[in-house]
Amino acid sequence: MGGPRAMMRPSALLISTGLVTVSTLLLVLWGQGDAARVVATVFVLAVAVLEASRMVRRLMQGAVGVDVLAVTAIVATVLVGEIAASMIIVLMLTGGEALEQFARARAQRELTSLSERAPRFAHRLSPSSSGAGSDVVVGEVSPGDLLLVRPAEIVPVDAVLAPGSDATSFDESPITGESLPRRIGPGEPVLSGTINGPSAVRIIATRDAAHSQYQGIVRLVEAAASHPAPVVRLADRFALPFTVLALLIGTAAWLLSGDPVRFAEVLVLATPCPLILAAPIAFLAGMSRSARNGAVVKGGAALERLSRVQTVAFDKTGTLTEGRVSIAEVRVQPGFEEPLVLRLAASAEQYSSHVLATAVIDLARARHLDLADSDVADEDAASGVRARVLGFDVLVGSLAFVSARASDVLATPLRPGELAIYVGLDGRFAGAIVARDRLRVTAAPTVTALRRLGARRIVMLTGDAPSTAAAIAEEVGIDDVRAECLPADKVTAVHGMEDRPVLMVGDGVNDAPVLAAADVGIALGARGATVASEAADVVILVDDLHKVVDVVRIGQDSVRIALQSIWIGVGLSLILMVVAAFGHIPAVLGAGIQELVDLVCIFNALRALRDPAGHRGDRL
Structure with missing residues (x-):
C-alpha cells in the first residue's frame, strides 16, 4: 500500500499477519473455532485502524486516495462474518507492502550501487620514494598528490596517469556504461570511480575528492533518491473515480440482492494496491534504468515531464559541437x-x-x-x-x-x-x-531521433555570432536559431516558448540559469560542469549527446508502463467486481484473485527496468 509508512514496519506487520494466520488455523484444528474467530477479528480490526489513520492523514493533507476501499473492505467482511476473507485481505495488504519494499529495492539497485562503492581511502606516495607511502582518507587528497592504485581498485579522485608509466586499461563501466575497458597512456586523464586493471599504477591527482567526477555522481544520486516520484498525482487521477465506482457497484449489488455479503464480496475485489504500487515502482525502475545507461534523473517528476516534451532547445558550443575547439x-x-x-x-x-x-x-x-x-x-x-x-x-x-x-x-x-x-x-x-569547433557526429541523429519521439520544435540558443550559429544549425537540421544570446536572453527565450514542456540541453556554467528555467534541464556533465549539473533535472555522465534521446525514451516508457499497469489493475478489478456483484465470486476466493491482480500490475511496472531489445546498448 502507498501513503505514509505504517506504525509498524511492513516486514514486521507481515510477520505478525503470518503468525496470527497460523495461530487461527491451529485453533480451528484444535476445535477452538470461536477463539480463532475472536483472535482474527481483533487483529484485522487493528489493521483497519492503522489503514484508517493513513487515510485520515492523507485527507488532512488534502489528498483523496483509495485507502477508504481497504478499510471498508476489511470492516465489511468482518460485519458479514467473512473473517477468512478479512484475513486474506490483510495478508494481501501486508504482503503488498513487503513486495513494494522488494520492488523498490530492486528498482533502486543501480541508483544506490554508486554510493555504496565510493572509495574511502587512497594510497598516497611520497614523490621522493619508490614505493613508500601511507593510506589516507580520500578527503585528504589534494591536487598534485602522487597516488598508487592497486589492481582492481577504484580510482579515488580525478587524476592523470603518471609520466613514465606504461599504458594500461581501466574499466569505466561504472561511470560511462561502456563494457569494454579503455586504454589510457601517461598524462591522459583517469576518472574517479573507474576500476584499475590487473597492474598497479601511479596517478597524479588533478582534483580533490569533493570536486571529482565520482563524488559528484554520488551527490547527484543522493539528490535523485531524495526527490519522490509524482506517484500521488498519477494515482489520484484514478483514485477518486475508482473508489466511487466500486462503492456504487457494491451498494447496487447489496440493494438488488438484499444480501449485504454481496457488498463485501465486491469491495474485496476493489482493494487499491494496483493504483498505489504501480506508479512508484515504474518511476523508480525508470530512474534506475537511466542511471544504468549513464544519466542521473533527479526524481520521478522529471521523468514525467520528459515523457511529454514538445520543444527541445540546445546550446551550441560544447553541446551540439564537441567543445574541443x-x-x-x-x-x-x-x-x-x-x-x-x-x-x-x-x-x-x-x-x-x-x-x-x-x-x-x-x-x-x-x-x-x-x-x-x-x-x-x-x-x-x-x-x-x-x-x-x-x-x-x-x-x-x-x-x-x-x-x-x-x-x-x-x-x-x-x-x-x-x-x-x-x-x-x-x-x-x-x-x-x-x-x-567540430560538430558532434551524434548531433544530427539526435535531433532527428527527438523529432521521431514527438518533439514539435527544435531550437538553438547560443551566444555565438549569427553566421557561425546558422552554419552549425544547417548541418544539424535546426531551423530556429537564436544567436548572440546572453544567459538572461536564453531564459527569456525559454519562458516565451509556447509548445511545452520545454527541454533545455547545455553543458557550461553559463547554461545553469536556462537549465533551471526550463521545464526539464539536461546537463552534459561528463566534463565536470558542476554548476550546470546542480541546476539541471538530468545529468548525463558520459560525453554522449545521444543520451538525451535515451533519457526522453526512458521517460516515455516509464510513464507508459505506469499508466498501463494502473489500467490493467483497474480494468481487471472492475470486471471482477461486476462478476462478484452477481454472486459468482465468494469473498475468500475474491481476496485470492485480487492478490494475483496486484502481482500482475507490480511485475508489469518492473518492465520499466528493461532496455527494449531495439534500443539496448544503443550506440552511434
Missing part, C-alpha cells in the same frame, strides 16, 4: 604583435570558464609563451573576461563584449563553422583569434 588563426591589427596578443589573451582566459578559453591557453603554451597572473580578473559569463595582465587592461570575448569597451572593433570574416574570439588591449581593438 582548435585555433585556426590569430589575426592582429596593425601596431600589435601576434605573440603579445596571444600571450595576454591566454593569460586572461585562465580566469574564464568558457570552453573556448582552453583552446587559447593550449595554443599559447604550445608556442612556449609564458602565461602571467592577473592582478584583477572579472568574467561576464558567456560574453567575455576582463583582466589586468602585465600592466595591460585585457578584454577577451565576443564581438559585442569587446566592442562595448574598446574602440575601432571590426568583425573579422569567418567561414562556416568558424567563430572569433575578439581581443582588446587598453581600450583598443588588438585582433581576433579564429577558432573552429
Whole structure:
C-alpha cells in the first residue's frame, strides 16, 4: 500500500499477519473455532485502524486516495462474518507492502550501487620514494598528490596517469556504461570511480575528492533518491473515480440482492494496491534504468515531464559541437604583435570558464609563451573576461563584449563553422583569434531521433555570432536559431516558448540559469560542469549527446508502463467486481484473485527496468 509508512514496519506487520494466520488455523484444528474467530477479528480490526489513520492523514493533507476501499473492505467482511476473507485481505495488504519494499529495492539497485562503492581511502606516495607511502582518507587528497592504485581498485579522485608509466586499461563501466575497458597512456586523464586493471599504477591527482567526477555522481544520486516520484498525482487521477465506482457497484449489488455479503464480496475485489504500487515502482525502475545507461534523473517528476516534451532547445558550443575547439588563426591589427596578443589573451582566459578559453591557453603554451597572473580578473559569463595582465587592461570575448569597451572593433570574416574570439588591449581593438569547433557526429541523429519521439520544435540558443550559429544549425537540421544570446536572453527565450514542456540541453556554467528555467534541464556533465549539473533535472555522465534521446525514451516508457499497469489493475478489478456483484465470486476466493491482480500490475511496472531489445546498448 502507498501513503505514509505504517506504525509498524511492513516486514514486521507481515510477520505478525503470518503468525496470527497460523495461530487461527491451529485453533480451528484444535476445535477452538470461536477463539480463532475472536483472535482474527481483533487483529484485522487493528489493521483497519492503522489503514484508517493513513487515510485520515492523507485527507488532512488534502489528498483523496483509495485507502477508504481497504478499510471498508476489511470492516465489511468482518460485519458479514467473512473473517477468512478479512484475513486474506490483510495478508494481501501486508504482503503488498513487503513486495513494494522488494520492488523498490530492486528498482533502486543501480541508483544506490554508486554510493555504496565510493572509495574511502587512497594510497598516497611520497614523490621522493619508490614505493613508500601511507593510506589516507580520500578527503585528504589534494591536487598534485602522487597516488598508487592497486589492481582492481577504484580510482579515488580525478587524476592523470603518471609520466613514465606504461599504458594500461581501466574499466569505466561504472561511470560511462561502456563494457569494454579503455586504454589510457601517461598524462591522459583517469576518472574517479573507474576500476584499475590487473597492474598497479601511479596517478597524479588533478582534483580533490569533493570536486571529482565520482563524488559528484554520488551527490547527484543522493539528490535523485531524495526527490519522490509524482506517484500521488498519477494515482489520484484514478483514485477518486475508482473508489466511487466500486462503492456504487457494491451498494447496487447489496440493494438488488438484499444480501449485504454481496457488498463485501465486491469491495474485496476493489482493494487499491494496483493504483498505489504501480506508479512508484515504474518511476523508480525508470530512474534506475537511466542511471544504468549513464544519466542521473533527479526524481520521478522529471521523468514525467520528459515523457511529454514538445520543444527541445540546445546550446551550441560544447553541446551540439564537441567543445574541443582548435585555433585556426590569430589575426592582429596593425601596431600589435601576434605573440603579445596571444600571450595576454591566454593569460586572461585562465580566469574564464568558457570552453573556448582552453583552446587559447593550449595554443599559447604550445608556442612556449609564458602565461602571467592577473592582478584583477572579472568574467561576464558567456560574453567575455576582463583582466589586468602585465600592466595591460585585457578584454577577451565576443564581438559585442569587446566592442562595448574598446574602440575601432571590426568583425573579422569567418567561414562556416568558424567563430572569433575578439581581443582588446587598453581600450583598443588588438585582433581576433579564429577558432573552429567540430560538430558532434551524434548531433544530427539526435535531433532527428527527438523529432521521431514527438518533439514539435527544435531550437538553438547560443551566444555565438549569427553566421557561425546558422552554419552549425544547417548541418544539424535546426531551423530556429537564436544567436548572440546572453544567459538572461536564453531564459527569456525559454519562458516565451509556447509548445511545452520545454527541454533545455547545455553543458557550461553559463547554461545553469536556462537549465533551471526550463521545464526539464539536461546537463552534459561528463566534463565536470558542476554548476550546470546542480541546476539541471538530468545529468548525463558520459560525453554522449545521444543520451538525451535515451533519457526522453526512458521517460516515455516509464510513464507508459505506469499508466498501463494502473489500467490493467483497474480494468481487471472492475470486471471482477461486476462478476462478484452477481454472486459468482465468494469473498475468500475474491481476496485470492485480487492478490494475483496486484502481482500482475507490480511485475508489469518492473518492465520499466528493461532496455527494449531495439534500443539496448544503443550506440552511434
